[in-house]
Amino acid sequence: MVWENTSLASIAANPFKYQIKAKIRIMAQNSHINSQLPSDISTAISRTAKPSSEFYSIFSEEEVLGIIHALEVRREIPLKYSYKGRGAKIWDDFYRKYVIPRWYGRSNVEIELLKDNFQYLNGNIKLGKTVNIVDVGAGNSYPVKNFVQRLNKLGKINKYIALDISEQLLIVSRNNFKKWFPSVEFSSSTIDIENTCVPKILFQNQAGIENDDTAKIFLHLGVTIGNHQNRDEVFKNFRESMGKNDLLVFTNETGSNSAWDGKVRGGCKYHVEEIYGWVKSKIGIKSEDCELVRKYDLKTDSIVANIKFCHNYTINFSRMGIDKKIEISEGEEITIWRHHKYEIPKLLQELERSGLQLLHYSTDKYKSHIMVICQVASNYSNPI
Ligand SMILES: C[S@@+](CC[C@H](N)C(=O)[O-])C[C@H]1O[C@@H](n2cnc3c(N)ncnc32)[C@H](O)[C@@H]1O
Numbered sequence: 428m429v430w431e432n433t434s435l436a437s438i439a440a441n442p443f444k445y446q447i448k449a450k451i452r453i454m455a456q457n458s459h460i461n462s463q464l465p466s467d468i469s470t471a472i473s474r475t476a477k478p479s480s481e482f483y484s485i486f487s488e489e490e491v492l493g494i495i496h497a498l499e500v501r502r503e504i505p506l507k508y509s510y511k512g513r514g515a516k517i518w519d520d521f522y523r524k525y526v527i528p529r530w531y532g533r534s535n536v537e538i539e540l541l542k543d544n545f546q547y548l549n550g551n552i553k554l555g556k557t558v559n560i561v562d563v564g565a566g567n568s569y570p571v572k573n574f575v576q577r578l579n580k581l582g583k584i585n586k587y588i589a590l591d592i593s594e595q596l597l598i599v600s601r602n603n604f605k606k607w608f609p610s611v612e613f614s615s616s617t618i619d620i621e622n623t624c625v626p627k628i629l630f631q632n633q634a635g636i637e638n639d640d641t642a643k644i645f646l647h648l649g650v651t652i653g654n655h656q657n658r659d660e661v662f663k664n665f666r667e668s669m670g671k672n673d674l675l676v677f678t679n680e681t682g683s684n685s686a687w688d689g690k691v692r693g694g695c696k697y698h699v700e701e702i703y704g705w706v707k708s709k710i711g712i713k714s715e716d717c718e719l720v721r722k723y724d725l726k727t728d729s730i731v732a733n734i735k736f737c738h739n740y741t742i743n744f745s746r747m748g749i750d751k752k753i754e755i756s757e758g759e760e761i762t763i764w765r766h767h768k769y770e771i772p773k774l775l776q777e778l779e780r781s782g783l784q785l786l787h788y789s790t791d792k793y794k795s796h797i798m799v800i801c802q803v804a805s806n807y808s809n810p811i
Contacts, residue, residue: 473739476711485512503762515595517701540798541574557585564651565589568600586612625668647677653767662781680768681797687723699732729767733760782807
């Protein structure tokens with residue numbers, strides 16, 4: 428056999444290759460070399476995925492460690508990371524193609540809900556005062572365009588602050604916003620709202636000496652709250668970022684329709700398909716080695732999209748001083764997308780345990796989406 432004449436130097440240069448070869452030899456001996464050998468071998472050997480160099484250029488060391496941790500502990504590559512790098516274009520393209528309202532009648536639930544709640548939100552701004560709009564998970568900022576336009580006409584906007592985990596989406600947001608509203612102050616910053624509060628420095632006045640006392644409307648649109656793994660932490664981070672005159676406005680899907688009806692539609696279809704391709708190529712998983720599965724997951728009470736592995740796999744992270752191998756068994760699944768829908772009593776419980784208080788909510792005409800407006804609970808003493 429070829430490897431029996433292999434020199435020690437070449438084994439030292441490529442020990443992994445020879446480990447596998449040695450395994451194959453033992454297996455071959457044990458199985459008396461029959462005609463089934465190639466397929467037996469292919470199922471028994473663990474295939475290896477090596478994240479691309481682009482992967483390491485998109486994610487910081489902390490984020491790579493976050494991905495490794497989520498893979499180890501929850502078998503998940505959190506969706507939030509899929510908005511970075513080319514993921515920003517994937518989201519913007521998806522939004523432009525499927526979500527932007529069209530003249531022939533396609534409406535956008537979120538834009539409609541912001542319209543429905545305009546009176547309430549505007550009525551909450553103190554007479555003669557302006558507000559800062561803090562758009563957390565701003566994406567391409569498209570959903571806030573009409574809302575900002577109306578408030579701006581009334582002279583109610585101090586500035587718009589776009590925050591997002593994705594640097595690339597913040598560039599899209601800036602380009603859009605500056606084109607739509609050249610005279611409204613725009614600032615932006617990256618943030619992972621699952622891990623941190625909104626930095627107070629963003630609200631310092633121009634001299635940078637003291638916080639300005641302009642009230643803030645925090646927006647968290649696009650049903651993003653339902654995508655987070657740790658919603659309690661996100662609500663807590665919002666609460667810690669808010670002053671007593673501030674509001675948090677978020678949207679989600681609602682109703683007991685989180686039961687899986689087997690129909691893939693909207694983001695669960697088109698966005699997920701693109702993310703699936705993106706994750707496979709960035710992590711280095713071959714298309715023929717896996718399949719995409721969507722289903723309801725009881726443990727997280729969410730609809731999930733998973734990569735299901737058809738073979739044993741090793742994902743080998745070996746850069747940035749990180750050296751970590753994650754073993755995935757044939758048949759195992761890794762979640763790359765999730766969405767939790769709310770029923771109102773459960774939503775109220777989540778708000779309450781995070782120190783937030785519901786002020787107002789409304790649903791769209793199909794009762795499928797909800798817009799929630801809340802403030803810091805009156806019995807919560809905020810350090811801000
Ligand atoms: C579903 S999109 C919604 C975008 C926009 N708000 C909309 O309604 O069209 C989610 C957005 O939130 C951002 N995002 C997701 N998780 C985040 C996190 N933990 N911290 C900050 N931004 C996050 C994504 O990068 C993306 O721009």
